[in-house]
Amino acid sequence: MPPQIIDDVRSEASEEEIASKPQTPATVDKKGKGKAAADEEEELLRVESEDSNEEDEDEEIGEDEYVVEAITDHVIDEDGNLFFEVKWEGFEKKSERTMEPEENLETASKIVNEYLARVGGREALMEAWREKKAAAAAKKGKKRSRASDANGSSNGTAKRGRKSSTHPATETPPASAKKAEFKPPSGSWEEEVTGIDACEGAEGNVIVYLTWKGGHKSQHPLSQIYKRCPQRMLKFYESHLVFKKNDDGA
Incomplete structure (x- = not known):
């Protein structure tokens, strides 16, 4: 984009206008020239000098300047x-x-x-700018104040929770100890089960009690245990085997 601005105003003097000026009666100077001729020559030299200065100025302006x-x-x-x-x-x-x-x-x-x-x-532009800047600063400060109030750090007006007449520990079970209902994972349970606690029931209706990582406990039919964690069930059987000595001493 243009770096500079110019106002191109020119004034030119025509040689024909100078030549058309009326001449004074001839008066001979020391060199033999008429006074009118000497004045005319001086005027022509002055005009030529002005035209030369204008041409130099035009050359300095160049074609890369803009208006x-x-x-x-x-x-x-x-x-x-x-x-x-x-x-x-x-x-x-x-x-x-x-x-x-x-x-x-x-x-x-x-x-x-x-x-x-x-x-x-x-001055009106600058005054409007100052007012806009002050309003923006005030709005920014107001937002910060509201954020501080919401966090309860600027004053003591933060809202408090409703006070209960009973302590959580008096509830059954305690409110602080309530946990989400446990759901066994899908797939194999071999790495998730820490142990088999017990088995009970008649044949075809045996219930197995499991303990999971994290302390959760659950109970499942024996058929499901055989599918999900058969190795755990095998270890349970091995831990409960009882070997007896032969009375014949064999």
Whole structure:
């Protein structure tokens, strides 16, 4: 985007206009030239010098410099610096506009002042920015205060739970000892069962009592134990075998 703004104002003097000026009567100077001719020569030299300066100035400007066509908007950053959105002459797309600080627009001060007049003046912009910043800071502080109150750390107004007339330990079972209902896992139980406590019942209706990792206890039909943890059941049988000596001494 263009780094600089110029106002291209030119004034040219035509040699024909100079030549058309009326001449004074000839007066001979020391070198033999008429006074009118000497004045005309001096005027031509002055005009040629001015034209030469203008050409040098045009060469210095070059083709890479741009002209401000209009100021279309503005922003003020967190530090209070004012930037203007510039539409450059010859660039019609909105994406080609740039945000420029005021010091970059010295040669377009008239356009800047006209924009400031339309929006109420520089001081009005800055005052609106200060009010908006103060409101944002107040809102942020209010949110922090509410969060502190919710945690009960800023004052003693945090809500308390309803006080019960009985202690949890007096309930049956104690409220603090209530656990979710235990459900045996799917698949093999060999690694989950820590031991078989007992078996009882008649043939075809035997119930096996298990202890699980974590202390949970449950009871299951013998047929299910044979499927889920047969090795545990085998160890239980081995631990309860009783060997007797033969009375014949064999």
